[in-house]
Amino acid sequence: MQEARPSRTALRVALRRAAHQTVDSPLVFRDPLAERILGPHAEELRAPQRTSSRVLRAFLVARSRYAEDTLALGIENGITQYVLLGAGLDTFAYRNPFPNLRIFEVDHPATQAWKLDLLSSSRIAVPPTVTHVPVDFEHQALATRLSQSGFRTDKPAFFAWLGVVPYLTEPAFQSTLHVIASQPPGSGFVMDYAPPPETLSTLERMAFDSLAARVAMVGEPFQLFFTPSDLASRLHTAGFTQIEDLGRDAINQRYFHNRNDDFAIMGSGRLLSAWK
Numbered sequence: 001m002q003e004a005r006p007s008r009t010a011l012r013v014a015l016r017r018a019a020h021q022t023v024d025s026p027l028v029f030r031d032p033l034a035e036r037i038l039g040p041h042a043e044e045l046r047a048p049q050r051t052s053s054r055v056l057r058a059f060l061v062a063r064s065r066y067a068e069d070t071l072a073l074g075i076e077n078g079i080t081q082y083v084l085l086g087a088g089l090d091t092f093a094y095r096n097p098f099p100n101l102r103i104f105e106v107d108h109p110a111t112q113a114w115k116l117d118l119l120s121s122s123r124i125a126v127p128p129t130v131t132h133v134p135v136d137f138e139h140q141a142l143a144t145r146l147s148q149s150g151f152r153t154d155k156p157a158f159f160a161w162l163g164v165v166p167y168l169t170e171p172a173f174q175s176t177l178h179v180i181a182s183q184p185p186g187s188g189f190v191m192d193y194a195p196p197p198e199t200l201s202t203l204e205r206m207a208f209d210s211l212a213a214r215v216a217m218v219g220e221p222f223q224l225f226f227t228p229s230d231l232a233s234r235l236h237t238a239g240f241t242q243i244e245d246l247g248r249d250a251i252n253q254r255y256f257h258n259r260n261d262d263f264a265i266m267g268s269g270r271l272l273s274a275w276k
């Protein structure tokens with residue numbers, strides 16, 4: 001992403017989570033702060049919603065729901081630290097129902113500074129359980145920055161890595177994965193990813209190309225792709241034993257069945273969680 005500018009894709013994702021709160025029923029992902037955190041950008045919600053926007057919105061809300069469902073499972077099993085990598089305008093930290101959970105929001109310095117301004121102007125209180133850690137994954141050492149911020153490397157942690165991996169270079173992906181994999185047993189993470197464009201069906205490829213062109217236009221091109229089998233083998237090698245990788249049908253079955261509308265995901269994006 002461009003050095004001095006907050007992430008445009010973070011705003012677009014947040015706009016769709018906010019739109020979901022009023023446009024879709026029943027909700028897949030409930031977020032009472034989704035609109036408030038937008039501050040002046042909430043105006044952009046008044047623009048008409050395009051069909052492509054609706055399909056993408058379904059994936060984005062399923063992704064956030066999956067992260068929070070998986071976090072809740074981790075907390076039942078003793079997780080006390082939650083790290084949001086590339087947090088964007090995610091609001092979990094400000095509506096967190098788990099009093100013993102320490103939260104670390106990691107993001108590119110420009111995006112994080114913008115979020116802190118929005119939190120303040122929207123009068124959303126930052127609880128003492130939340131620490132903001134500005135890091136550029138391409139150029140700064142995540143492990144060092146986390147440790148300096150009070151993160152415990154001797155305690156299991158859960159990481160959310162949503163909407164970030166496709167934008168990274170291979171070295172930044174590897175070094176960040178190494179930090180996650182270095183946490184003690186019981187640790188886990190959730191991420192989404194895109195399969196290589198050349199492996200997609202014609203329809204999937206058209207949808208992907210259109211989205212890829214839009215993110216490239218705002219200076220945040222997709223550049224990292226995995227096949228499910230390649231990613232699984234890399235995660236096994238990194239020490240993860242329990243891997244769940246959900247494609248379109250599995251995500252629709254979990255979060256969009258029994259609806260009276262046709263709100264569902266259609267693209268090729270995948271959701272994955274892994275534990276060690």
Ligand SMILES: C[S@@+](CC[C@H](N)C(=O)[O-])C[C@H]1O[C@@H](n2cnc3c(N)ncnc32)[C@H](O)[C@@H]1O
Pocket residue numbers: 001006007009010013014085086087088089090106107108109111135136137138161162163164167
């Ligand atoms: C599409 S947004 C997703 C935001 C958030 N996870 C969500 O789901 O709403 C991508 C996020 O990745 C962050 N990001 C992208 N490249 C980064 C980098 N090199 N270092 C740190 N953060 C980065 C952006 O600042 C932005 O917050």
